[in-house]
Amino acid sequence: MTAALPPPPAVPGVPVLGNALRMMGDVQQFFVDAYRDVGPVFRVRALNQSFVIMAGAAANRLLLERGEALFTSEESFGGLDREFGMRVHVLRGRPHRELRRILGAGLSRDLLAARWEQVTAETERMLDGWARRPAVAVVDGCQRLAAAQLSIAYTGASSAARFETLRSAFELVLDVTIAGKWPAATLRWPAYRRARAEIHRFARAALAERAAAGPGEGPPDLLDRALAAPYPPDVQAGMALQGYFAGVNTVAYLYSFMLDVLLRNPEVLARVTAEVDAAGPLTFDRLRALPALHGLVMETLRVYPPAPGSARTALEPFDFEGHRIEAGQRVLVATCVPHQLPEHFPDPQRFDIDRDFAAARRASLYAPFSVGGHTCLGAGMTQVLAVATVALLVRRLRLAPATPGRPLRITATPGPNPGRRFTISATPRAA
Numbered sequence: 001m002t003a004a005l006p007p008p009p010a011v012p013g014v015p016v017l018g019n020a021l022r023m024m025g026d027v028q029q030f031f032v033d034a035y036r037d038v039g040p041v042f043r044v045r046a047l048n049q050s051f052v053i054m055a056g057a058a059a060n061r062l063l064l065e066r067g068e069a070l071f072t073s074e075e076s077f078g079g080l081d082r083e084f085g086m087r088v089h090v091l092r093g094r095p096h097r098e099l100r101r102i103l104g105a106g107l108s109r110d111l112l113a114a115r116w117e118q119v120t121a122e123t124e125r126m127l128d129g130w131a132r133r134p135a136v137a138v139v140d141g142c143q144r145l146a147a148a149q150l151s152i153a154y155t156g157a158s159s160a161a162r163f164e165t166l167r168s169a170f171e172l173v174l175d176v177t178i179a180g181k182w183p184a185a186t187l188r189w190p191a192y193r194r195a196r197a198e199i200h201r202f203a204r205a206a207l208a209e210r211a212a213a214g215p216g217e218g219p220p221d222l223l224d225r226a227l228a229a230p231y232p233p234d235v236q237a238g239m240a241l242q243g244y245f246a247g248v249n250t251v252a253y254l255y256s257f258m259l260d261v262l263l264r265n266p267e268v269l270a271r272v273t274a275e276v277d278a279a280g281p282l283t284f285d286r287l288r289a290l291p292a293l294h295g296l297v298m299e300t301l302r303v304y305p306p307a308p309g310s311a312r313t314a315l316e317p318f319d320f321e322g323h324r325i326e327a328g329q330r331v332l333v334a335t336c337v338p339h340q341l342p343e344h345f346p347d348p349q350r351f352d353i354d355r356d357f358a359a360a361r362r363a364s365l366y367a368p369f370s371v372g373g374h375t376c377l378g379a380g381m382t383q384v385l386a387v388a389t390v391a392l393l394v395r396r397l398r399l400a401p402a403t404p405g406r407p408l409r410i411t412a413t414p415g416p417n418p419g420r421r422f423t424i425s426a427t428p429r430a431a
């Protein structure tokens with residue numbers, strides 16, 4: 001009989017808080033440092049929660065090849081399903097693949113092509129608003145922008161009027177059910193119940209309106225797909241909500257990091273600006289021919305991944321890199337740790353928009369959208385929308401940091417972002 005392997009080693013933390021402070025800051029850097037100091041599997045504790053973190057090439061391969069058999073997402077994402085009918089995150093096997101197929105069609109980048117004029121007009125309107133303010137709070141501004149863009153592309157109408165309700169209710173659910181920051185009883189607070197009810201009314205009204213009007217011109221969008229799907233009304237509403245919420249924070253954090261990068265790297269800003277200026281009228285098809293901008297998006301996702309891990313719970317005991325992981329253990333596959341390893345990305349500290357990602361992508365070592373069965377369904381939309389947004393931005397606005405010299409301070413609430421204090425000033429470029 002072989003002896004059972006030891007449990008993963010713990011990363012030293014402080015009393016009571018454990019590793020919470022580092023998990024709430026630059027969590028990607030924390031995972032990279034712990035991988036180097038402790039190895040590819042280690043335990044962390046944040047207040048009352050304990051996670052096993054698995055990182056490196058073998059961890060990504062395990063999630064890709066055995067993720068479906070070994071893990072469930074219920075404990076991490078069940079709250080989104082129970083509270084909002086957003087079920088795709090927690091399903092497994094065939095039912096998951098079926099819902100993914102339908103939802104994937106409703107979240108396709110083709111919808112941006114179909115609603116290009118509407119999305120760019122709203123983006124330009126919002127960016128012009130930035131130029132009228134003395135300072136722009138970048139994360140908040142980018143959340144509003146991403147929410148408007150995604151809701152127009154996916155549903156044909158902006159959700160801007162409900163933005164604050166949507167943001168506060170969803171962030172509370174994430175803090176309670178995924179981050180474990182507040183007790184579950186928080187979801188019984190009257191203020192939360194009211195916000196939740198409003199979100200439900202909003203999703204049901206959007207679906208009812210579409211059902212009455214019938215599908216519009218162009219490809220079927222997310223609402224058409226949800227209405228035609230063989231699911232109960234709460235799941236159809238959850239599908240519609242994916243268009244208003246899934247992706248808003250991650251896309252906004254990506255935009256915010258890109259702005260930080262552009263302000264800190266004048267040579268990158270000069271290159272993308274020259275590329276956009278030379279491109280002529282900005283049509284959806286022309287987005288493909290902007291290599292410096294594509295490089296900026298890819299490299300920002302490498303260095304500053306807005307979702308640096310996939311949270312799961314082990315369904316059965318298994319061994320990984322010389323350690324035993326027990327059934328029921330909460331696990332986080334830190335999928336983006338390879339982004340910082342020189343064996344996969346030469347000179348990883350260098351921000352290089354000319355990097356070749358092809359080999360790392362094929363080997364699942366470039367993984368800002370995770371790997372395996374639950375890979376992001378909005379990845380295609382994110383990439384084209386991010387290119388379009390930076391193109392419109394550098395064409396319209398001249399940017400400067402509101403507080404020159406302020407260092408980048410990453411905070412992970414709920415995901416890694418440059419923090420609420422990151423502000424810029426924007427002036428019209430023609431001025």
Ligand code: HEM
Pocket residue numbers: 073088089090100103107150242243245246247248250251254305306307309310311368369370373374375376377378379381382
């Ligand atoms: C920078 C932008 C984005 C990043 C970094 C990102 C990242 C991720 C990651 C890492 C996952 C996997 C989670 C897991 O393994 O449990 C995921 C799943 C998902 N994402 Fe995104 N995402 C982004 C934008 C979007 C957008 C715009 C949408 C569109 C609404 C979207 C919709 C989804 C959905 C529906 C899933 C669940 C897929 C499933 O469970 O089968 N994401 N995303």
